[in-house]
Amino acid sequence: MADIPKECKGAVVVDEGPNFRVEVRNVAVPEIGPEDVLIKINATGLCMSDVHFMSNDWGIAPMSYFGTQCAGHEGAGVIVKVGERVKRLKVGQRAGFKPIAETCGWCDLCISGQDQYCAAAKLTGFLTDGESTGYQGKRLHANAAIGTYKQYLRSPEAYTTLIPDGVPDHIAGPVMCSASTMYSSLKESGLRPGDWAVFVGGGGGVGIQGVQLASAMGIRPIVVDSGREKRKVALEYGAEAFLDFKESKNVAAEAVATCGGIGAHGVFVTAGEGYPTALSFLGNRVGGKVMCVALPTVGLYPMNVNAAELITKKKSISGTMVSSMADVHKTLEFAQRGILRLRPEIVGLSKFNDAVQRLKKGEVAGRIVVDFNLE
Template identity: 50%
Template sequence: MAENASYFEIPKTCKAGCVIDEGPNFRVEVQDVPVPEPGPDQVLLRLNATGICYSDLHYMLNDLGFGPMSQFGVRSAGHEGAGVVVKVGSNVTTWKVGDRGGVKPCWNCCMNCALCWDGQHETYCEKGLQTGFQVAGTYQQYILSPANYTTRIPDGVDDFYAGPIMCSGSTIYRSLMESRLKAGDWAVFPGAGGGVGHMGVQLAKAIGLRVIGVDGGDEKRELCVRLGCDAFVDFTKVNDVAAEVMKITGHGAQGVFVTAGNAAAYASAPGMLGVGGKLMCIGLPPAGSCIVGAHPAEFVLKNLHVIGTKVGSMKDTDAAMDFAARGLLKPIYEKFPLKDLPAAVDKLRAGKVAGRCVVDFNS
């Protein structure tokens, strides 16, 4: 039986953004849902903030080919939650009421296989569960989290930073590490002004890379320049983005980090790379909508590498949090009150977000 919280009054119900008519015509409504009871090895978190990620939209659109979230009885998407522990299960000794914690895209994994043991790939565990798809997500204020897979939030990192870092920050950190780029190399970020891309720009600069941001519009340009991009290419004003990148770099970039989940970004990426370049696949397009585009000869003649990276591990998340604690990673976000969560989702779906949308559960 779970211990009673000493410092928090836990309600019977809480607010949650629930998907209605999942599929291409989905909408989100804020509804009352029951507050769950933690099992012996779980904690109950009261979230203060959640980021809104485009993967949430994919789950609600049901366009990735994974089947609907409703097959698991899940109605609330979201996987970027930050808050406080308000109740702990009877077996939990590593967390106490009042500790700050967060929930990531991977909700849990088996912790008993080679992937879970290597410190990098537990998010690929066959028994892993995805937050906001197979279990209730962070659009719900009170949610459960396995005690052994909940992320601690360090002092100096507020919840509105910590929420987006749970997914966007740790995901792009993992991709940067797997690219093995070194200081002075050129890194290109299609989608640089988006939720994942703008954190990639900051982390890339922090480790000494030269950065080219690719995105559309003056707002995205201003953001990318402010975050330290060495150059910016506006795809709405340049006919050939790859040619422009080649002009800037001389012989092509060492890495292209495709954070934008669309066909155009993946089609142009190989042409931006120099010999031995790494094409890092991060953004998820709808199923069947595109491929990584280039004739095989381009891959052969330029010795190109194509690497897909999923969300960050526990270790990656802690590392990204450390960058934030040192002031080197500052998520850019627009804050929405809980009642406007549906509007925030719609704004992201319309492609009108620079940085991240973050929902404040307490406003």
């Protein structure tokens, strides 16, 4: 077993709120329990959810209330230490860190494959790095859900995801959240081969992986976004059309026309700004569905819903939150088969804050990943 350092690198949130930044500092390496493993993170994806949490714009308690230092929930690395009662996992195996760090494992939701909704779930990067009275006075497990902006993480054996051969860390990291989230949403939508799917915000890190997965499933993706680079990436990754909302006079009408003049079978909202107009992309499609994926800023982007339209056209609105452990495994299989051809921008530790700020400003096409082994 390799020597484990007492400290490691972590991107610590400074001045949480609208003007936050992250600084790479030395932080403590967590201790593990007898049924835990210690994962050394090689790469972490950057997700817009991290930005919302660090900005404190979700209407929940601020990061400092939870005691959180390091955000992040898309990690990929290697197991470097195992607890004395660990039976299945071994040092040297590659493992990932998901948005859900731990669940109870025995409730109805856990045993029915909906473990991401477990009431006892610990959310990665949302809880404290150490013991704390925590949210609503509840005591939190030490190192319960350290974010993947930190290089060493504790993970319970029962909820640790192994990464298969052939899936590099810079792809496996984003699979833990964004790609598997889109897989779950596509699966829950019930769309079939040949159906049209509009991805609002589809040029970003979450949507672009949905485009690839939809194309692989025989679904016909249309991306609604803006910018030459996002257009290039979307078309390269399988979109049949790219509609620039900044250039279009009526982007919803263009989308409906592209979908045979009837409308999309499904709309996947992967950017919060898309919620107010999401239903319009369904046009007159009977049974059309809006799938809510992006978590919007509290109080912004309400959906305009006409109940009569839902009734007479059998339209529906649904949501999915991240993905189950089983769906993460299934999405990793897509990556192993080369269906997820994600080529993220990879940066080193010195560019950590710059990368997060670019993501915040909407300047990232596709996904961006930080490599802990690069300066």
